[in-house]
Amino acid sequence: MEIFIYGFINSISLALIALGFALVYGISRIPNFAHGALYVVCGFITWSFVRSLELNYPLSIILAMISTGIIGGLIYLFILIRVRGMAISEIIASYAIGLAILEGLRWRGFKGMTYTLPTFKEGSLMLAGTPVDYHRLIVVGVGVCIVAFLWIFTHHTKVGLGLRAMAQDERAALMLGIDSDRMAVVAMGFGSMLAGLAAVLLLPLGNIVVEAGYNVLLLAIAVCIVGGLGSWVGAVMAAFLIGFAQILTVVYIGPHFQMVVALLAIILTLILRPSGLFGRQKELEERV
Amino acid sequence: MMAQTRRKERLDRGIRVRTDGLYALMSWRELSYLTLPRVVLIFGVLALPFVMPSMYWQRVISIVCIYSFLAISFDLLAHFVGLVSLGGAFFVGVGSYLAAILNTSLGLPVALTIPISTVLGATICTALLLPCLPLRGVYFAIVTLMYPLALARVIEALNILGGTDGIMGVASFPSRWVEQYFMIGALLLFLFAIRRLVNLDLGLVLRAVKDNDQAVRASGMNVTFYKAIAVFIASAMGCLAGASLVHIYMWAGISQFALDFSILPIAATVIGGAGTLTGPLLGCFILVPISELLRAFGTLRIVFYSLILVGFIVFRSEGIMVYAQRKYHQFERWVKV
Numbered sequence: 001m002e003i004f005i006y007g008f009i010n011s012i013s014l015a016l017i018a019l020g021f022a023l024v025y026g027i028s029r030i031p032n033f034a035h036g037a038l039y040v041v042c043g044f045i046t047w048s049f050v051r052s053l054e055l056n057y058p059l060s061i062i063l064a065m066i067s068t069g070i071i072g073g074l075i076y077l078f079i080l081i082r083v084r085g086m087a088i089s090e091i092i093a094s095y096a097i098g099l100a101i102l103e104g105l106r107w108r109g110f111k112g113m114t115y116t117l118p119t120f121k122e123g124s125l126m127l128a129g130t131p132v133d134y135h136r137l138i139v140v141g142v143g144v145c146i147v148a149f150l151w152i153f154t155h156h157t158k159v160g161l162g163l164r165a166m167a168q169d170e171r172a173a174l175m176l177g178i179d180s181d182r183m184a185v186v187a188m189g190f191g192s193m194l195a196g197l198a199a200v201l202l203l204p205l206g207n208i209v210v211e212a213g214y215n216v217l218l219l220a221i222a223v224c225i226v227g228g229l230g231s232w233v234g235a236v237m238a239a240f241l242i243g244f245a246q247i248l249t250v251v252y253i254g255p256h257f258q259m260v261v262a263l264l265a266i267i268l269t270l271i272l273r274p275s276g277l278f279g280r281q282k283e284l285e286e287r288v
Numbered sequence: 289m290m291a292q293t294r295r296k297e298r299l300d301r302g303i304r305v306r307t308d309g310l311y312a313l314m315s316w317r318e319l320s321y322l323t324l325p326r327v328v329l330i331f332g333v334l335a336l337p338f339v340m341p342s343m344y345w346q347r348v349i350s351i352v353c354i355y356s357f358l359a360i361s362f363d364l365l366a367h368f369v370g371l372v373s374l375g376g377a378f379f380v381g382v383g384s385y386l387a388a389i390l391n392t393s394l395g396l397p398v399a400l401t402i403p404i405s406t407v408l409g410a411t412i413c414t415a416l417l418l419p420c421l422p423l424r425g426v427y428f429a430i431v432t433l434m435y436p437l438a439l440a441r442v443i444e445a446l447n448i449l450g451g452t453d454g455i456m457g458v459a460s461f462p463s464r465w466v467e468q469y470f471m472i473g474a475l476l477l478f479l480f481a482i483r484r485l486v487n488l489d490l491g492l493v494l495r496a497v498k499d500n501d502q503a504v505r506a507s508g509m510n511v512t513f514y515k516a517i518a519v520f521i522a523s524a525m526g527c528l529a530g531a532s533l534v535h536i537y538m539w540a541g542i543s544q545f546a547l548d549f550s551i552l553p554i555a556a557t558v559i560g561g562a563g564t565l566t567g568p569l570l571g572c573f574i575l576v577p578i579s580e581l582l583r584a585f586g587t588l589r590i591v592f593y594s595l596i597l598v599g600f601i602v603f604r605s606e607g608i609m610v611y612a613q614r615k616y617h618q619f620e621r622w623v624k625v
Binding site for chain 1: 437
């Protein structure tokens with residue numbers, strides 16, 4: 001039962017981390033290697049709003065998410081837009097931006113145990129004999145809401161439908177009057193906001209550290225690769241697969257292996273089925 | 289919009305055309321036009337250990353050579369075979385652990401450990417990467433980025449090969465002159481060998497794999513086999529770099545799988561000029577000393593070279609070497625449209 005509950009929570013957290021990455025790749029085909037950096041940035045912005053400017057907590061969370069979204073949009077607008085379509089340059093440029101942000105934060109002295117966000121609600125309750133704190137329950141609730149919201153957003157709003165059109169066939173979308181650059185900026189901003197949302201939900205469970213940025217990037221990539229790059233339904237499924245696999249290894253083998261699971265999942269998936277477990281088959285695009 | 293009345297025209301210099309082929313032997317001027325850049329490079333690099341002011345900067349030269357090996361191997365894979373490998377650290381890690389094990393457990397001398405770990409390490413790397421060779425583009429990049437991370441975590445989790453402490457007490461080079469001239473000699477050897485290689489038949493096939501792999505397959509050639517050869521050569525250079533690194537620092541550890549070894553060579557390649565093979569070397573000779581000078585600023589130097597990298601990739605993606613080659617071989621003039 002414990003495995004089930006914590007596996008579920010872990011899976012939802014992974015899905016939250018990965019959705020932003022999946023969204024950006026699915027729509028503009030840019031592997032956003034700055035995802036982890038945006039995650040950490042949002043954490044630090046929230047922290048500075050709460051602790052330095054002493055705004056109230058929900059307000060600073062919303063402001064931080066909006067600013068992360070704007071940062072993401074600006075990164076696309078000024079840098080990534082120029083290298084779009086060149087796979088090597090996209091990866092190198094976005095990774096370098098992420099690296100610059102993360103190491104810049106480290107240089108400014110954001111490290112150590114001093115940076116924590118308060119949990120939303122203290123205390124815990126017993127769920128079928130297992131103690132679960134309220135914060136984790138809130139994470140699960142928000143995670144499920146976000147998945148549902150994304151589904152409604154992409155199926156029933158004009159912007160959402162535009163994004164899906166871009167993802168399916170960019171040229172046809174262009175012909176129908178959808179501005180692909182504007183949509184890509186929206187997607188990037190939205191993906192960054194999702195990274196920020198994951199940050200404000202998950203960071204209160206631990207300290208805000210720069211290393212989290214790298215781990216988050218790896219987990220996001222793992223989930224997206226296993227689920228099939230670009231398919232965010234696949235990403236949610238893969239989050240459950242990896243989430244439970246991680247919890248099972250932690251329980252039966254040892255906590256050191258948690259990250260090894262994610263990395264092995266990436267390597268094995270790419271070797272055996274590069275389009276992922278739920279990705280559309282496009283064999284020729286990805287291998288010879 | 290203002291009508292453009294003139295444009296820039298680029299023409300090959302006469303001397304470049306004359307030095308093509310056997311005519312290069314016509315006069316000393318033509319001969320020196322051809323050999324000057326190469327002579328400057330070779331003697332410049334060979335003279336470096338003498339002009340460096342202190343032991344510290346002589347050590348920096350060895351480090352520059354190590355990064356240059358990785359940069360050249362990245363350039364070879366990315367721009368001549370079309371495999372973007374973000375896993376330079378994987379090659380370094382395998383090479384360095386092999387050399388450390390050979391040296392501490394079997395007691396082999398430095399003269400043996402480096403060649404053995406180069407060949408053996410390249411074989412191991414190629415064998416491990418073999419299943420992912422059919423992958424292309426982003427997929428190959430991601431999988432190679434994951435290999436060093438996964439290997440480091442496995443070593444950490446299983447606590448093998450010295451675990452987080454690493455393997456200590458590895459023998460060093462006999463003297464620092466041997467160390468530097470070995471590094472520089474090997475670097476020049478590999479540089480010119482690979483420049484020759486990419487113009488052989490094999491190089492032609494490799495470039496065809498990059499441009500149109502379906503056509504190569506249609507010609508009845510095994511794409512994966514040729515990719516494996518390229519990966520073997522590239523990982524041999526990486527392992528050589530790793531093995532030398534171990535003997536310089538007398539220590540092998542998880543930090544040899546660190547992202548530094550993957551990122552800095554890529555930055556050097558982008559800055560120096562992609563697809564020129566000499567460019568990456570130039571990039572390393574610029575970037576590594578800068579990052580040494582900035583050591584006092586801590587992690588700010590990583591920020592600094594990431595920003596240089598972004599700047600170059602977005603605004604000047606051709607790199608220094610391509611620009612220099614153009615200026616050397618061609619002249620420009622304005623002509624009326």
